[in-house]
Amino acid sequence: ITNHMPTEELQALDAAHHMHPFTDANGLAKKGARIITQGKGVWLTDSRGEKIIDGMAGLWCVNIGYGRPELAEVAARQMNELAYYNTFFQTSHVPAIALAAKLAELAPGDLNHVFFAGSGSEANDTNIRLVRRYWQVKDMPEKRVIIARTNGYHGSTMGGGSLGGMSPIHAHGGKIDGIVHIGQPDWWSEGGDMTPEEFGLMRARELEEKILELGVDKVAAFIGEPIQGAGGVIIPPSTYWPEIQRIVDKYGILLIADEVITGFGRTGNWFGSQTFGIRPHIMTIAKGLSSGYQPIGGSIISDEVFNVVAEGGELYHGYTYSGHPVAAAVALENLRIIEEEGIIDHVRNVAHPYLKERWDALTDHPLVGEAKLVGLMGSIALTPNKATRAKFASEAGTVGFRCRERCFANNLIMRHVGDRMIIAPPLVIKPEEIDILITRARKSLDECYAGLKEDGLL
Numbered sequence: 398i399t400n401h402m403p404t405e406e407l408q409a410l411d412a413a414h415h416m417h418p419f420t421d422a423n424g425l426a427k428k429g430a431r432i433i434t435q436g437k438g439v440w441l442t443d444s445r446g447e448k449i450i451d452g453m454a455g456l457w458c459v460n461i462g463y464g465r466p467e468l469a470e471v472a473a474r475q476m477n478e479l480a481y482y483n484t485f486f487q488t489s490h491v492p493a494i495a496l497a498a499k500l501a502e503l504a505p506g507d508l509n510h511v512f513f514a515g516s517g518s519e520a521n522d523t524n525i526r527l528v529r530r531y532w533q534v535k536d537m538p539e540k541r542v543i544i545a546r547t548n549g550y551h552g553s554t555m556g557g558g559s560l561g562g563m564s565p566i567h568a569h570g571g572k573i574d575g576i577v578h579i580g581q582p583d584w585w586s587e588g589g590d591m592t593p594e595e596f597g598l599m600r601a602r603e604l605e606e607k608i609l610e611l612g613v614d615k616v617a618a619f620i621g622e623p624i625q626g627a628g629g630v631i632i633p634p635s636t637y638w639p640e641i642q643r644i645v646d647k648y649g650i651l652l653i654a655d656e657v658i659t660g661f662g663r664t665g666n667w668f669g670s671q672t673f674g675i676r677p678h679i680m681t682i683a684k685g686l687s688s689g690y691q692p693i694g695g696s697i698i699s700d701e702v703f704n705v706v707a708e709g710g711e712l713y714h715g716y717t718y719s720g721h722p723v724a725a726a727v728a729l730e731n732l733r734i735i736e737e738e739g740i741i742d743h744v745r746n747v748a749h750p751y752l753k754e755r756w757d758a759l760t761d762h763p764l765v766g767e768a769k770l771v772g773l774m775g776s777i778a779l780t781p782n783k784a785t786r787a788k789f790a791s792e793a794g795t796v797g798f799r800c801r802e803r804c805f806a807n808n809l810i811m812r813h814v815g816d817r818m819i820i821a822p823p824l825v826i827k828p829e830e831i832d833i834l835i836t837r838a839r840k841s842l843d844e845c846y847a848g849l850k851e852d853g854l855l
């Protein structure tokens with residue numbers, strides 16, 4: 398089985414043996430998966446030779462772009478030298494040490510300790526156990542509830558999936574105890590007649606209400622994405638995070654910033670916490686940490702949380718691949734490239750301004766009610782009525798799905814979440830590539846609009 402096999406044969410074998418994540422298997426089997434064979438920069442090639450511009454950087458993760466040989470070389474060298482060893486038995490190795498030290502240097506404030514995992518979900522599972530252990534060592538074992546947001550996304554493990562606030566995920570397999578959700582700062586869909594600023598304050602104050610309802614002696618932590626990603630790139634009103642921070646400080650609960658998407662340059666700084674002035678005790682990282690070239694995640698932990706947990710002796714937690722040497726070595730090389738090639742400056746000074754002008758201009762399209770962009774993660778809200786921010790008559794997500802299908806047909810990858818379209822391209826995207834992305838996005842919106850008209854949905 399190789400890239401050169403006929404696509405139909407690859408699709409048949411895929412359908413026969415490969416169970417896909419978040420996929421309707423029978424639907425895909427009828428259609429056949431699109432087989433991606435190569436990547437270079439912001440471009441993907443599929444098995445039929447089509448050139449696709451990847452507006453989603455894989456899954457929000459390929460920050461330095463595809464096809465950088467330096468990472469393959471580092472992986473091969475490390476694999477030949479020490480392909481694997483663990484850090485359980487009082488042992489360590491240079492890749493884990495060097496990556497942890499680099500992350501401590503890059504992370505803001507006193508976030509100086511790193512617990513590694515193989516994914517963002519696993520890192521959030523670590524965080525659940527960490528914050529509960531922290532209060533246990535401080536002799537407050539009852540302080541174990543974690544407050545999160547509706548429509549937040551924190552992964553697919555039982556812990557990560559429970560921290561997430563997506564009820565369809567909870568419906569498939571359940572939710573663990575001790576996790577509660579408050580409203581999300583999604584002004585477009587839920588702000589009604591309030592100004593964004595008023596709405597942001599209201600949503601943030603739900604945290605104080607929930608703490609008082611539960612009792613501050615029961616609440617261990619609050620977790621939030623600086624910008625909700627999988628929830629639809631929900632950029633909170635300016636009043637939201639300062640109020641969250643005030644409440645966290647007032648009641649002395651721990652703050653976890655989930656930076657799996659917003660980390661490593663995505664918002665125009667190393668971390669989203671810096672963009673929004675958030676002071677977390679723990680940051681969840683993955684995705685852009687390695688630009689997806691190797692599976693790796695982790696938790697960057699403050700001195701204070703680390704020292705308290707360390708007082709308690711051994712923490713009974715860890716994964717076989719925690720700090721995997723090849724993944725760590727590749728992640729370190731990824732960070733070197735981000736730093737030495739000034740990729741975050743490129744986001745802030747070139748790509749974001751160039752894209753923002755063209756992204757905002759999409760609001761002149763009849764379907765587009767709102768366009769938002771922070772760094773290189775953005776969304777447009779599709780609506781039949783911009784003034785009232787109305788939802789479509791068709792089931793939520795139908796219009797988004799149809800628009801996404803047009804994008805794919807036009808060899809542009811964009812994500813839809815409900816009736817919102819999302820972009821998060823590789824951070825190295827150039828102005829001329831942004832022009833191509835916008836041209837294909839506009840064409841897809843026009844085709845989607847025409848289709849809705851033809852089908853009497855608009």
Ligand SMILES: Cc1ncc(COP(=O)(O)O)c(CNc2cccc(C(=O)O)c2)c1O
Pocket residue numbers: 456515516517518519521550551552553557622626627655656657658681683684694812
């Ligand atoms: C904020 C956040 N936290 C944790 C995770 C879990 O990471 P892992 O997947 O590595 O376990 C994520 C992952 N986010 C994610 C993963 C897969 C698909 C999509 C999508 O938007 O389609 C988003 C995420 O976005």
